[in-house]
Amino acid sequence: MSDRIEKLKAFLKDAPADCFLNHALALEYVKAGDEENAKDHFDLNLVNDPGYVATYYHLAKLLERVGQREQAIKIYESGMVQAKAAKDMHSYSELQSAYEDLVY
DSSP: OOHHHHHHHHHHHHHOOOOOHHHHHHHHHHTTTTTHHHHHHHHHHHHOOOOOTOOOOOOOOHHHHHHHHHHHHHHHHHHHHHHHHTTTTTHHHHHHHHHEEEEE
């Protein structure tokens, strides 16, 4: 897994704002149990492109795991807004389901 992390970091040197690469790196950090670095890369995506819908679900799930329930709720809500704006009803449905599981 470390090899994939290193490769993604190398790609990001040339394109530090690339949401796909940051998202992929964040997911590798999640797999490695490095929630802090994962969160940093998910957060970077929200700054660079709030419309990158894939980030919201995974970031909120991470926040749930580390006990930041209220922040996870906010991320799910923001993600639903972005998914709806992008007319991405599949992502909207996934976000809504995870949100309802957490809230209700």
